[in-house]
Amino acid sequence: MKKPEQRDLFPGALEMMILRTLKRQPLHGYALVQHIKRTSNDLLQIEEGSLYPALQRLLKEELVKAEWAVSSTNRRVRIYRLTAAGAKHLQRQVSSFERMLEGITRVLTPGES
Amino acid sequence: MMNWFKQLFSRRRLYDDLSEEIHEHLEEKIEELVASGMPRKEAATAARREFGNVTLMEEDSRAVWQWSSMESFFMDFRYGLRQLRKNPGFTAVAVLTLALGIGANTAIFSVSDAVMLKLLPAKNPKQLVYFRLLSPEEHGSAFSRAEFEQFRDLSRSFSGMFAFDTTRLVVNVDGEPDFVWGQCVSGNFYSVLGVDPSLGRALTSDDDQPGRPAVAVISYDYWKRKFAQDPSVAGKTITLKEIPFAIVGVAPARFRGIELGDSTDIWVPLAFWEQLRLNDHLTLGVMARMKPGAVEKQASVELTLIDRQFTAAALGSNISPQDERDLQARSVELVPGGRGLVDLPDELPRSLLVLTMIVGLVLLIACANVANLLLARAVNRQREIAVRLALGAPRMRLFRQLFTESFVLAVTGGALGLLFTAWTTSFLVRILSDGDTLQALDVHADVRTLYFTLAVSLSTCLLFGIAPAFWAARVDAGLTLKGVASSKGANAPHLGPRKVLVISQVSLSVLLLVGAGLLVRSLQKLSIVDPGFRQENVLLVSIYPTLSGYEGARELDLYARAQKRVSAAPGVLSATFSRFRMLSGGRWIRVASHFASPSNGEKELRVICNPVAPRFFESMGIPLILGRDFTDADGGAAPRVAVVSESFARKYFPGEDPLGKPLRFKDGKADEQIAVVGVVKEVKSLSLWEREPVPQMYIPLAQAPADLLGQITMEARTAMEPATAAAAVRDAMRDVDANLPLVRIITQKAQTEGTLQNERSLSTLSTLFGVLALLLACLGLYGIAAYSVAARTREIGIRMALGARSDDVHRMVLRQGMRLALTGIGVGLAGAFVVSRLLASLLFGISGTDSLIYAGVSILLVLVALAACYIPARRAARVDPMVALRYE
Numbered sequence A: 001m002k003k004p005e006q007r008d009l010f011p012g013a014l015e016m017m018i019l020r021t022l023k024r025q026p027l028h029g030y031a032l033v034q035h036i037k038r039t040s041n042d043l044l045q046i047e048e049g050s051l052y053p054a055l056q057r058l059l060k061e062e063l064v065k066a067e068w069a070v071s072s073t074n075r076r077v078r079i080y081r082l083t084a085a086g087a088k089h090l091q092r093q094v095s096s097f098e099r100m101l102e103g104i105t106r107v108l109t110p111g112e113s
Numbered sequence B: 001m002m003n004w005f006k007q008l009f010s011r012r013r014l015y016d017d018l019s020e021e022i023h024e025h026l027e028e029k030i031e032e033l034v035a036s037g038m039p040r041k042e043a044a045t046a047a048r049r050e051f052g053n054v055t056l057m058e059e060d061s062r063a064v065w066q067w068s069s070m071e072s073f074f075m076d077f078r079y080g081l082r083q084l085r086k087n088p089g090f091t092a093v094a095v096l097t098l099a100l101g102i103g104a105n106t107a108i109f110s111v112s113d114a115v116m117l118k119l120l121p122a123k124n125p126k127q128l129v130y131f132r133l134l135s136p137e138e139h140g141s142a143f144s145r146a147e148f149e150q151f152r153d154l155s156r157s158f159s160g161m162f163a164f165d166t167t168r169l170v171v172n173v174d175g176e177p178d179f180v181w182g183q184c185v186s187g188n189f190y191s192v193l194g195v196d197p198s199l200g201r202a203l204t205s206d207d208d209q210p211g212r213p214a215v216a217v218i219s220y221d222y223w224k225r226k227f228a229q230d231p232s233v234a235g236k237t238i239t240l241k242e243i244p245f246a247i248v249g250v251a252p253a254r255f256r257g258i259e260l261g262d263s264t265d266i267w268v269p270l271a272f273w274e275q276l277r278l279n280d281h282l283t284l285g286v287m288a289r290m291k292p293g294a295v296e297k298q299a300s301v302e303l304t305l306i307d308r309q310f311t312a313a314a315l316g317s318n319i320s321p322q323d324e325r326d327l328q329a330r331s332v333e334l335v336p337g338g339r340g341l342v343d344l345p346d347e348l349p350r351s352l353l354v355l356t357m358i359v360g361l362v363l364l365i366a367c368a369n370v371a372n373l374l375l376a377r378a379v380n381r382q383r384e385i386a387v388r389l390a391l392g393a394p395r396m397r398l399f400r401q402l403f404t405e406s407f408v409l410a411v412t413g414g415a416l417g418l419l420f421t422a423w424t425t426s427f428l429v430r431i432l433s434d435g436d437t438l439q440a441l442d443v444h445a446d447v448r449t450l451y452f453t454l455a456v457s458l459s460t461c462l463l464f465g466i467a468p469a470f471w472a473a474r475v476d477a478g479l480t481l482k483g484v485a486s487s488k489g490a491n492a493p494h495l496g497p498r499k500v501l502v503i504s505q506v507s508l509s510v511l512l513l514v515g516a517g518l519l520v521r522s523l524q525k526l527s528i529v530d531p532g533f534r535q536e537n538v539l540l541v542s543i544y545p546t547l548s549g550y551e552g553a554r555e556l557d558l559y560a561r562a563q564k565r566v567s568a569a570p571g572v573l574s575a576t577f578s579r580f581r582m583l584s585g586g587r588w589i590r591v592a593s594h595f596a597s598p599s600n601g602e603k604e605l606r607v608i609c610n611p612v613a614p615r616f617f618e619s620m621g622i623p624l625i626l627g628r629d630f631t632d633a634d635g636g637a638a639p640r641v642a643v644v645s646e647s648f649a650r651k652y653f654p655g656e657d658p659l660g661k662p663l664r665f666k667d668g669k670a671d672e673q674i675a676v677v678g679v680v681k682e683v684k685s686l687s688l689w690e691r692e693p694v695p696q697m698y699i700p701l702a703q704a705p706a707d708l709l710g711q712i713t714m715e716a717r718t719a720m721e722p723a724t725a726a727a728a729v730r731d732a733m734r735d736v737d738a739n740l741p742l743v744r745i746i747t748q749k750a751q752t753e754g755t756l757q758n759e760r761s762l763s764t765l766s767t768l769f770g771v772l773a774l775l776l777a778c779l780g781l782y783g784i785a786a787y788s789v790a791a792r793t794r795e796i797g798i799r800m801a802l803g804a805r806s807d808d809v810h811r812m813v814l815r816q817g818m819r820l821a822l823t824g825i826g827v828g829l830a831g832a833f834v835v836s837r838l839l840a841s842l843l844f845g846i847s848g849t850d851s852l853i854y855a856g857v858s859i860l861l862v863l864v865a866l867a868a869c870y871i872p873a874r875r876a877a878r879v880d881p882m883v884a885l886r887y888e
Helices: A013-024 A029-039 A048-060 A084-108 B003-035 B040-051 B054-063 B068-086 B088-117 B145-154 B189-193 B220-227 B270-276 B296-315 B321-329 B347-380 B382-390 B395-432 B447-473 B477-481 B492-527 B552-567 B616-620 B646-652 B722-736 B748-754 B757-791 B793-801 B806-842 B851-877 B881-887
Strands: A064-070 A076-082 B128-134 B158-173 B176-185 B215-218 B237-240 B243-250 B266-269 B285-290 B331-336 B538-543 B572-578 B589-591 B606-612 B624-627 B641-645 B674-680 B696-700 B712-718 B743-747
Touching: A013 A029, A013 A048, A013 A064, A013 A076, A013 A084, A029 A048, A029 A076, A029 B003, A048 A064, A048 B003, A048 B040, A048 B054, A076 A084, A076 B003, B003 B040, B003 B054, B040 B054, B068 B088, B068 B395, B088 B347, B088 B395, B088 B447, B088 B757, B128 B296, B145 B158, B145 B296, B158 B189, B158 B270, B176 B270, B189 B285, B215 B220, B243 B270, B266 B270, B296 B321, B296 B331, B347 B382, B347 B395, B347 B447, B347 B492, B347 B757, B347 B806, B382 B395, B395 B447, B492 B757, B492 B806, B492 B851, B538 B722, B538 B748, B552 B572, B552 B712, B552 B722, B572 B606, B572 B616, B572 B722, B616 B712, B641 B646, B646 B674, B674 B696, B712 B722, B722 B743, B743 B748, B748 B757, B757 B793, B757 B806, B757 B851, B793 B806, B793 B881, B806 B851
Parallel strands: B176 B266, B215 B243, B606 B696, B641 B674
Antiparallel strands: A064 A076, B128 B285, B128 B331, B158 B176, B158 B237, B158 B285, B215 B266, B237 B243, B538 B712, B538 B743, B572 B712, B589 B606, B624 B674, B641 B696
16 A cells, blocks of 8 residues: 655665754754755755654664754754764765765766776 | 663654654644745645645654554454444354353363373373283283282383272271272382372382381372371371271372372272272282383283283193183283373263264354354445545455454453353363262363363354455445445345355254254153163162171171161161162173073173172062072072073073073083072163163172172162161161261162263253254344345335335245255254264164154254244334335
């Protein structure tokens, strides 16, 4: 019954972006969505529906932790924060992503080599 | 990562956090949209649309934390419980039905388990074996003491071997005589079995040496009964036949001895056997423990050789060719002894088998009933199921959920069944036991019973749960929700399986009722059988004078005094003695020296011989046809005399006057001649089952062989209800000897009825279950008729609107119900015809295909079926066409 997952480019990309964003600063769910949208110049539309399962996965693997706080707009929010393990995981993911990207770029760019 | 454990408990909070977080997220989004100028209502809709399916997302988020299959199972389980709680009527009927079915099966299982499967509470019970002799003359487990010693000293396959004799004993505790079961055993009895005493010490090989002080071990039960669990019982002295024995220990509570179904109260060393044994206990049983790795076959060969050597040596030097052949035909085989010695009524395993089949059938009917209920309910839940399908529930999930509901039912039924078992087993043991046996049977629910119940519950769940679950998973959501299904009778095809279920229910109950009917009829025929003597107003009392020290002339004198004294007791018309009670199964069978008129293939003339006191025939109401009764003059020194039954006289002296003629027996001494002094009517002395009574003869007590004396039954013919004369008889016997325990005081009528105990319990239980099955089938029939009327209300309305009279409708519904019932009856009768063959050996005076029973059961079923369909039919006839048509 589950719809085929079409949440982002490739498996793990959403998590990676979440982790990267949280590395800059701890945020709550809504702000996370807004931030990713903004920084990608609206190129990446994050479906809110897939954000929360992803956050739960990260929580479970203890890559992020969450605590309740009150936002500047005086709203009860749950702030997510990167853990040490999360930072390490992000680093690994980014470097492997970069290698992959490099590979793809080489294939896609004709004429060199 | 032991986190899962923490998660298990913090999960509720996790989920709450998640819900709140999502809620706040939505709020924030809406506010932002409002801030950008959108009306609040529109903003809310937009936010939600953009966000997507909140519930699904929450579910997906939660799924991250779950071992999903387990958890959704628990969810289904809880949902199932809720569903069941919402339909208390349905649940009660289904659970009770299952509990009855499962409980009955568990009860029978725990009894069969105790009888056939349970091992002795000994060390490695599977290594224990029991010796059995197979020879042309006898099959038995009895060996002489000398032969046992040869086995013990010469065999090499066993790590230990002991002999035993189970016997009655009179124990004097503080001057009070007490009648108990005892066992004389080799000193190594406890060490070979590997049973440790719960108090004091066990018997040892040392105790069994001649000249050692007399010691005894008592059972836990006897310790409780007689000594109130006095911890200082070790060292206490009790008296057996004037010999003081010191109690040295108490056996553990679970060890009731090595005889299944009987419990031993006291164990004494074999060294005292000759002094303590009953006169006819001349042989010993032998049990041994196999050496690890020893092969049974080899051990049996070894024992056989020892036995042949021993027997040959006893025969001496002049061995005839016939002796030689007999010798070669002898063998000793090993019987597994781990379950103890099985000394239960022979018919018990067979009745257990029949009962197992009966309760199995009842369970099947119960399953059919519950499946039927579930199907009916599933049809009613069509709409719910369709809605869930439309909302995107996977079919597999629905299937699983419905199945889980069945599982909840089965487990609840099983649990209740187990409770039900707790009191049924004792009831069952009481029904099955004939007073002596089985009472000591170790029947209690244990882990195995639990496993059995669980297994039965699960298989019933499979049996009744699959079909409804399958059906539900096939519902067409579109059709149902459009309302097409209910009005177009799309349900009709689903009646198919239900019809099959009802038909099988009816046929299974026909099967059970025919069986019950046959057993009941057979019992009736048995209980009106005339045994040939007058059973009314006879009181029976057994005594064991030998255990109280009476021997020889003193014993005969005791009988004479007791007869005189009891005859004079108020209410007693006459008193007499016989070695064997009538219809007790006790017997001494002799083979006559020749057979003058053999008929239909009999090879030898066997006769049951019973030593009796004077006035036996008069007291028991056995008519004397010729000659005379015994008198006090027929003493030990007088010429041997006998009174014979008519058939014996006819077969031994055809066409002659038997009076005064000599009788000879193959087992007698060559010069022994017994003169016939009287002829009496034939009686059934062994069992009411006898079609042709076995020929009988009676000899005077004083002329009986010594090994038959020492234990005896007194028969007192009374002027009134014999039980009321018991006190007078007791008083009279106290005058004779106050220290003589009176045993098994019952009326002859009760003794006779006791022989039918097995038949009675079988017919009672099968009737009980038959009626239960009938009720269930009735419920099934009613259910299907009621349901089909409800489903066809509209159709009936149209028919009536078009002119059908309510009589026609009434008849139509009845006809449909009866078609099912009649099919079921037909199938059931055919089945009974086949299955009744299994019952043949349990039936007396009635054939397994007795047409009266078959017809009676059919008529009963037809009546019950009519009754079951009557209410739905009336409801159908009262359908108001206007209401029915408007309803849609």
